[in-house]
Amino acid sequence: MARAMNFNAGPAALPEEALDRAQRELLDIEGTGLSILEHSHRGKTYDAIHTQALALVRELLAVPDSHDVMFVQGGASGQFAVVPMNLLPAGKSADYVVTGSWAKKAAKEAKNVGKVRIACSTEKDKKFARVPAQSELDLDPGAAYVHIASNNTIAGTQFDEFPDTGSVPLVADMSSDIMWRPIDVSKFGLIYAGAQKNIGPSGIVLVIADKALIENGRTDIPEIFQYRTHAAAGSLYHTPPTFSIYLMRNILEIVKSSGGVAAMEKHNREKARVLYDAIEARPDFFTSPVEKPSRSLMNVVFNLPTPELEAEFVAEATKNGMVGLKGHRSVGGVRASIYNAAKLEWVQALAGFMAEFHKGS
């Protein structure tokens, strides 16, 4: 069949050109007679790709020399533990800003490692309907770090501006918030991002970390979990997930040739505008559970008048080639994830379908 319009939350749509290239090269890359999957991670062919992928991250996000770029395994969920293992020593506590299910899970896992303070939670009064203003954050100036999830895939909220944490390092889970717009990396102590939303397949995590921060991190943990290990080894301390990094390289090359993250931002803002306009045009039928200033540009969540209508909407959309629109099982509703690789025409088709569906109901 034709390629579907993919609104999955992650693993998510990937740029077709990146997949085309992977398909073309799958049994023989660069005339070597081997698949990239079969190349040694210590050989020239893979090494060039690995180096290029790291360099593309640095270039596209303008990562300053003060920060290391790394690829690690274990998912963002792994980082929920690895961040405090490195950065939360005995006698200190870390501040967590709880704005959604994943941020909450990160805080919970950190408690298995050390002392955690909740600097703010938007769960009880607002059901994660917004991200907090700076003034709502109860920050401990002595904290080891402040942790945020900068985009909340389930709640559909996003920090437009990042919190100011003063001299306390800001650590951000940017799994669903990376590489779609320029950011000032120097403001972050550490960024981590599971690749499977904006930059690649599942099974690989991008970490960008302040060199001094990780150098001063704990040394009483296994070597494999120390950021300094991976930074020093150029992310080749052990066998990396070579195909995942290869595919990320393909994708980052497309981001670059498309005009970089500034062009991505324009593209993504337009997609989100089309979709939120479609919601707002029919306020008696489509409603957003999210407060307007907190709306995510990556995950657009909305409700219909009843769960039955929502189920019908998702089923009909699927028949029309639009897949992945079911809201997360913990909250229901509808969710359209529109990361970098989601096309404007898909979003326009979805907006058109929303109008049709409303008319027919």
Next chain:
Amino acid sequence: MARAMNFNAGPAALPEEALDRAQRELLDIEGTGLSILEHSHRGKTYDAIHTQALALVRELLAVPDSHDVMFVQGGASGQFAVVPMNLLPAGKSADYVVTGSWAKKAAKEAKNVGKVRIACSTEKDKKFARVPAQSELDLDPGAAYVHIASNNTIAGTQFDEFPDTGSVPLVADMSSDIMWRPIDVSKFGLIYAGAQKNIGPSGIVLVIADKALIENGRTDIPEIFQYRTHAAAGSLYHTPPTFSIYLMRNILEIVKSSGGVAAMEKHNREKARVLYDAIEARPDFFTSPVEKPSRSLMNVVFNLPTPELEAEFVAEATKNGMVGLKGHRSVGGVRASIYNAAKLEWVQALAGFMAEFHKGS
């Protein structure tokens, strides 16, 4: 060019049919209009593959009901830490059998977690030239577990029979030793295997563990590192590396249709025989640094009279389409890794080349 004869130690050769299938399906799997890389790990398409991959491991290795089968991330190097984090409580120590660089690294990492005893090391007197006999093992009957690396990729040695550890759980790194012959899983407390030798791409680890052992494991560690977490969630606690598991499924299906692990064993024994015969036929020119009963059937290492001749041998072989033959950088020499996917005709070609090279020198 034609597909090369791939003797890489890992990532290594993969069955061409598994890659062909991945190539064919890469942009559209099962008529869904999506790549497997773009499917949700919670959706029907991926779920069927995930379930099938787990079931194939269970079936092919005849894993008994007493044991769980899991897929985890972080490489075998991750398991060097995760095993003691789960199984080595304060007040206990674990026995490590050190038969090569990786086994040594596993012991070193375990020391970052708890108390480690070296039950045997073949490093000093024998430079890892053999695996120990049962009588050489100084086992602690009170140990939390005994750890072995059942095949040593760098030294080129392998346990033909596994040590008897009595009532102490046997934990084995079988990264380069899995799925090539039948094993009695019930004798192991825990098996782990990075996939990138015999069963798949890098970025995914197979774990087979005694249910009672992991259930009684430590609970004072992050949830993501507890085996019980992944066992209870059917390896879907967090987003798995979906493509890697998909490809492993493709590979395991081929193992099954080829006659299962019994057929693999026959195939692999024949390949190893051809290669060791080629070495033994020219004892003044090719020598094996490994004691005969300890010879690995997966990684055949050998030396030529001088390092210069070894370099020339590897370079000439490469020109003849045989790649990956350079010995590990820590030991030099020549190494032919001949896992499941290496073809008998490649090994025959290599043996022929060895004869030619000897004649011409």
